[in-house]
Structure formats: structure tokens, C-alpha cells
Amino acid sequence: MTLLLIGEAPGRGDGPALGPGGSTGRRLTELFGRDDYLSVVRAVNLFDPRPERWSRRDARRRAVWLLMNREEERFVLFGRQVARAFNADEVPLFTWARAFKPLAVLPHPSGRCQAWNDPETVAKARTFLADAIERW
Numbered sequence: 001m002t003l004l005l006i007g008e009a010p011g012r013g014d015g016p017a018l019g020p021g022g023s024t025g026r027r028l029t030e031l032f033g034r035d036d037y038l039s040v041v042r043a044v045n046l047f048d049p050r051p052e053r054w055s056r057r058d059a060r061r062r063a064v065w066l067l068m069n070r071e072e073e074r075f076v077l078f079g080r081q082v083a084r085a086f087n088a089d090e091v092p093l094f095t096w097a098r099a100f101k102p103l104a105v106l107p108h109p110s111g112r113c114q115a116w117n118d119p120e121t122v123a124k125a126r127t128f129l130a131d132a133i134e135r136w
Helices: 022-032 058-071 080-085 119-135
Strands: 003-007 042-045 074-078 096-100 101-106
Touching: 022 119, 058 080, 074 080, 074 119, 080 101, 101 119
Parallel strands: 003 042, 003 074, 074 101
Antiparallel strands: 096 101
């Protein structure tokens, strides 16, 4: 089974699709403990490029398209905006839920997200992602 990481949109200086460039890529490299994490998971953004204005309707449309058209069997959603697009905003962090496909929500991976200042959150994310890759 494959795992798909889903972000909002590329940040300034970030490469496309949550790749190793930029601050998001550095965070994911740290969480996975390897810079070649894209060899074991796939990654996309809801939007590429970032829209001028966030539209929940457009995000929801893109989320439905991803659910129906991606071969990956489990999704990890980064951030509450992405979770809302998948109608998963009530899903607790680091918990698998079922919405057509199994999905989980993790904090937004950017440096602006204060959750990453908490060592327990970082440890939880590392364990969760390692388990998501190994167990499935």
C-alpha cells in the first residue's frame, strides 16, 4: 500500500509537491529521518501554484478529484485547511480515519506552525510516519 502526503500549495522557496527544497522539505526530511523520503511515499499539493485567494469550494473539488483519481491507498493531510477540503477537520491529529480512503491529519509542515516547537509533537509525527510506512 502506498502513502500520499497532501499539502496546501508550494511555499516560497519550496519545491513542488512537498519535495526536499525549502522549509517544508527540511521539516519532512527531519520527520522521516531521510532526505530521500519521496522514494517511499508520494506527495502532492492541493494547489500548484498557490492561488491568490483560498477557496474552500475549489479545494474541496480538488480533494474529491484526488480521492477518486489517485492510486495511493492512504492519505496524510498536512494542516487544517487541507483537512477541511477533505471534510476531515474534526479528525484528531495523528489518528487514522476513514473517508473513502484512510486518512490522517498532521500539523501544517511550515515553519510558521507553532506545533513543531513542541518536542512531543515532533516525536509523535516521527513515530506516526514511520509506522505508516512500515505497518502498511
